[in-house]
Every structure is written in C-alpha cells, then in structure tokens.
Amino acid sequence: xxxxxxxxxxxxxxxxxxxxxxxxxxxxxxxxxxxxxxxxxxxxxxxxxxxxxxxxxxxxxxxxxxxxxxxxxxxxxxxxxxxxxxxxxxxxxxxxxxxxxxxxxxxxxxxxxxxxxxxxxxxxxxxxxxxxxxxxxxxxxxxxxxxxxxxxxxxxxxxxxxxxxxxxxxxxxxxxxxxxxxxxxxxxxxxxxxxxxxxxxxxxxxxxxxxxxx
Amino acid sequence: xxxxxxxxxxxxxxxxxxxxxxxxxxxxxxxxxxxxxxxxxxxxxxxxxxxxxxxxxxxxxxxxxxxxxxxxxxxxxxxxxxxxxxxxxxxxxxxxxxxxxxxxxxxxxxxxxxxxxxxxxxxxxxxxxxxxxxxxxxxxxxxxxxxxxxxxxxxxxxxxxxxxxxxxxxxxxxxxxxxxxxxxxxxxxxxxxxxxxxxxxxxxxxxxxxxxxx
DNA sequence: CGACCTATTGAAAGCTATCAACTGGGGTGG
DNA sequence: CCACCCCAGTTGATAGCTTTCAATAGGTCG
Numbered sequence: 001x002x003x004x005x006x007x008x009x010x011x012x013x014x015x016x017x018x019x020x021x022x023x024x025x026x027x028x029x030x031x032x033x034x035x036x037x038x039x040x041x042x043x044x045x046x047x048x049x050x051x052x053x054x055x056x057x058x059x060x061x062x063x064x065x066x067x068x069x070x071x072x073x074x075x076x077x078x079x080x081x082x083x084x085x086x087x088x089x090x091x092x093x094x095x096x097x098x099x100x101x102x103x104x105x106x107x108x109x110x111x112x113x114x115x116x117x118x119x120x121x122x123x124x125x126x127x128x129x130x131x132x133x134x135x136x137x138x139x140x141x142x143x144x145x146x147x148x149x150x151x152x153x154x155x156x157x158x159x160x161x162x163x164x165x166x167x168x169x170x171x172x173x174x175x176x177x178x179x180x181x182x183x184x185x186x187x188x189x190x191x192x193x194x195x196x197x198x199x200x201x202x203x204x205x206x207x208x209x210x211x212x213x214x
Numbered sequence: 215x216x217x218x219x220x221x222x223x224x225x226x227x228x229x230x231x232x233x234x235x236x237x238x239x240x241x242x243x244x245x246x247x248x249x250x251x252x253x254x255x256x257x258x259x260x261x262x263x264x265x266x267x268x269x270x271x272x273x274x275x276x277x278x279x280x281x282x283x284x285x286x287x288x289x290x291x292x293x294x295x296x297x298x299x300x301x302x303x304x305x306x307x308x309x310x311x312x313x314x315x316x317x318x319x320x321x322x323x324x325x326x327x328x329x330x331x332x333x334x335x336x337x338x339x340x341x342x343x344x345x346x347x348x349x350x351x352x353x354x355x356x357x358x359x360x361x362x363x364x365x366x367x368x369x370x371x372x373x374x375x376x377x378x379x380x381x382x383x384x385x386x387x388x389x390x391x392x393x394x395x396x397x398x399x400x401x402x403x404x405x406x407x408x409x410x411x412x413x414x415x416x417x418x419x420x421x422x423x424x425x426x427x428x
Numbered sequence: 429c430g431a432c433c434t435a436t437t438g439a440a441a442g443c444t445a446t447c448a449a450c451t452g453g454g455g456t457g458g
Numbered sequence: 459c460c461a462c463c464c465c466a467g468t469t470g471a472t473a474g475c476t477t478t479c480a481a482t483a484g485g486t487c488g
Binding site for chain 1: 268270272273274276277278280281291292293298299317318321324325327328331332333334335336338339340341342343345346347348383385386426427
Binding site for chain 1: 443444445446447452453
C-alpha cells in the first residue's frame with residue numbers, strides 16, 4: 001500500500017549557498033500514505049506537484065480530513081515530536097522533504113514556509129467556519145468553489161480526485177449526505193455532473209451565495 | 215467599545231541589531247475588538263499576555279470563533295492584504311504589533327513566528343476534528359481539557375473568560391446545547407460548577423475518554 | 429430591591445446520520 | 459468479446475441529535 005515510486009536526493013554539491021543540503025524529492029503514486037499520525041516527526045515536507053490530504057483519527061475510527069494540499073503547501077507538522085496528521089496522496093505527487101534542522105540553517109526555506117503557513121492557517125480559519133456553521137448544502141458548494149476558483153482552465157469541468165467518503169470526511173458529513181447535496185445542487189441547476197467525479201459549475205453566482213461569498 | 219488603554223512604542227534606538235525597529239506594545243482591556251475582518255492588513259501581531267479570540271462571520275451573521283490565542287500566539291493574518299479574521303480580547307491583554315515588512319528584515323522574528331504558526335496550525339487541525347466529527351458533549355469536554363491541561367495551577371478550578379455564546383461559537387454549537395452539555399457533565403460527576411464561569415474537572419480520565427484522548 | 433443580562437431547562441421542529449436497498453460503471457475472467 | 463462481479467454512488471425510510479422557540483432561574487449592578 002505504501003509504494004514510493006522514486007526518490008531523488010537533492011544535489012548539494014552543485015548548489016550555491018543558502019540552499020538546504022539535506023533535502024530530497026519523492027515521486028509518489030496516488031493513494032499512498034506518506035506519513036502516519038503519531039510517528040516520530042523527523043522531516044518537514046512540501047508538495048511540489050499533485051494533491052495531498054491530511055487526516056486525523058479518533059480512537060473509535062471516526063476520521064476527519066483536516067486539510068487539502070496543493071503545490072507549495074507544507075505538511076509533516078509536529079506536536080511533541082510526533083506527526084499530528086497522516087498524509088495521503090490523492091493524485092500522483094512530487095514531494096520535497098527537509099530535515100527539521102534545515103529551518104534554522106536556511107533562511108530562504110524558513111521564509112517560504114512562513115508564507116505558506118500563513119496561507120494555510122487562513123484556509124484553516126475558513127474551514128473552521130465551514131465545519132462549525134454551514135449546512136450540508138453550503139459545505140458542498142463551498143468545497144466545489146474552493147476546488148474551482150474563478151479563472152479556471154479546462155472549460156470549467158472539474159475532475160474530483162476524492163471519493164464521496166473522502167469529501168464527507170473533509171466536510172464533516174457522511175457520504176450519503178454529500179451524495180444528496182450533489183443531487184440537490186444538480187436538481188437546482190447549479191452544477192452538472194458528467195460522471196460522479198466530473199463536475200461543471202453552471203451557476204457560480206448562486207453557488208457563491210450558498211457558500212457565503214468566498 | 216473599542217478602547218485602547220495604552221500604547222507604548224518599542225525603543226528602537228536602544229536595541230542592538232536583529233531586533234525589529236517598528237514594533238509597539240499595546241495594553242488592551244477585555245472585550246475590545248483589536249482587528250476587524252476585511253480591514254487592510256498592515257500589521258502582524260503577537261499576544262504577549264492575556265487571551266484573544268479570532269472570529270469570522272458569514273454574510274447572514276452566523277459567527278465562528280476560529281481560534282483561541284494565548285501568550286506567544288500570532289494573529290493578524292492576511293488573505294489578499296485584508297485581515298482574514300476579527301480579533302477580540304477575552305481578558306485584559308498585552309499585544310505586540312510588527313510591520314509586515316519586519317518579517318523579511320528580522321530573522322529572529324520570522325523564526326519565532328514560524329514556530330508559533332506550526333503550533334497554531336496543529337491546533338487548528340485538532341479543532342477541525344472536533345468541529346467535523348465530535349458530538350456536543352465531546353466538544354465541551356475537549357474544550358475544558360484544552361483550557362486546563364494536565365499540570366495546572368489554582369487547585370484545578372478554572373475561570374472561563376468566555377460566555378456560553380462564545381463557547382458555542384467556538385465549538386460550532388448553540389449556547390443552549392453548550393449549557394446542556396455542561397449540565398450533563400455535572401450530572402455525570404465529571405465536572406463541578408462553582409458558578410457558571412468556574413469549573414473544576416472532577417474526573418479527568420472520563421473527560422479524556424470523552425474528548426478522544428487529547 | 430428591582431432591572432437586566434446570562435444561563436438553564438423544557439418542548440417541538442429540523443437537519444443529518446444511520447440503516448438498507450438499488451443502480452451503474454469498470455474491470456476481470458471465462 | 460461478453461458476462462459477471464464488485465465497488466462507488468444514489469436514493470429511500472427512520473432514528474437521533476442539535477437547533478429553535480419559549481419560559482424560568484440566577485446573579486450582578488445600580
């Protein structure tokens with residue numbers, strides 16, 4: 001289940017100053033668990049390409065997808081030297097890993113991570129609003145708008161790389177409720193579903209109103 | 215409503231190198247809104263002392279308290295140069311503010327903020343799990359444990375500086391549900407309430423089981 | 429002591445979860 | 459190449475939890 005396709009070590013000898021020496025790039029297939037919640041947190045990671053989700057579990061098995069990551073986003077954060085979340089690829093992905101000690105040595109890296117932490121923290125704030133205060137329909141509308149921002153390539157058809165269960169775990173719902181919400185959005189003409197995982201937003205205005213602007 | 219008690223500007227001339235010049239300390243009373251969501255984001259702030267809550271609003275007025283901050287925590291984050299959240303003091307507080315440009319000039323500041331961003335992001339991940347997957351009773355238990363970690367001063371009696379409404383907005387519930395949860399915890403003997411805002415945790419083991427470890 | 433605000437408690441409604449059956453598409457194997 | 463199987467998704471019915479609406483209690487401050 002845990003197959004790493006390729007691992008390339010960075011070329012420290014060729015690099016000038018200010019570039020961290022101990023980093024490496026990984027090519028990972030889709031649906032691979034890169035990190036396990038609770039494991040000792042040795043390295044910090046960045047998504048270079050592809051999509052990654054971070055998940056947390058309760059002792060009884062309830063799961064929450066706490067964050068969806070794309071290129072530039074950082075993960076592998078630690079609480080008491082243990083990874084706070086598991087990380088699983090949603091698509092084939094390229095990931096860079098850094099030793100945690102590199103943060104002190106490499107100001108450029110630290111600065112880049114700082115910027116991304118700020119952005120990710122803002123996204124988490126929005127997500128708290130979604131999880132705490134929005135209805136099921138609003139959550140799904142918000143989710144789709146978030147995946148397909150204003151100016152989007154591909155003629156407006158979005159390929160979902162998540163199952164209904166994964167979307168549900170992200171939005172704090174059940175898969176049935178997510179499915180019903182998709183059907184309701186379709187029924188109202190706000191979206192069209194080519195297939196279960198191919199969505200087109202038909203009425204962005206109404207979607208934004210549902211999602212509480214955005 | 216928006217009363218700033220005192221503002222002391224840092225003493226840049228006395229400082230040696232590596233200390234940001236354009237920072238200032240604010241003394242703020244309780245229940246003061248320090249930042250408004252949507253305002254132009256000029257400065258980044260740190261809590262020195264006291265407690266601050268960050269809130270977000272939906273267009274129809276639904277509110278979510280997205281984060282609770284204590285000493286060392288950072289706020290004033292921006293999305294498109296506008297503050298992503300409002301910030302309101304829960305207690306009298308001391309706050310340091312920095313110009314955003316100081317982040318590039320002052321590596322010590324950047325490094326400190328980086329560490330705190332990481333911690334706050336981890337807390338947000340936990341909070342997503344709470345908001346997405348926990349029942350009302352579990353949320354309140356989690357909340358109380360979070361406010362009163364293992365080794366705590368004061369003989370185990372905690373003073374809540376939040377109203378039921380604020381707790382509800384933090385936990386994604388209504389104030390009535392929060393009140394019922396408190397009553398249920400009391401009924402089960404897990405907590406004792408001296409007054410509505412004075413809590414003693416009687417059975418930490420059961421609380422932790424409810425909150426999903428922690 | 430009374431006014432006012434916060435908190436508590438009760439009853440009913442509403443939304444989502446749960447349980448269950450059915451459908452459809454993709455892949456495998458005959 | 460086609461049939462079958464299997465898994466993801468959809469849809470329906472019911473239960474359960476939280477919200478909503480409403481009335482009461484408690485505490486603080488003037």
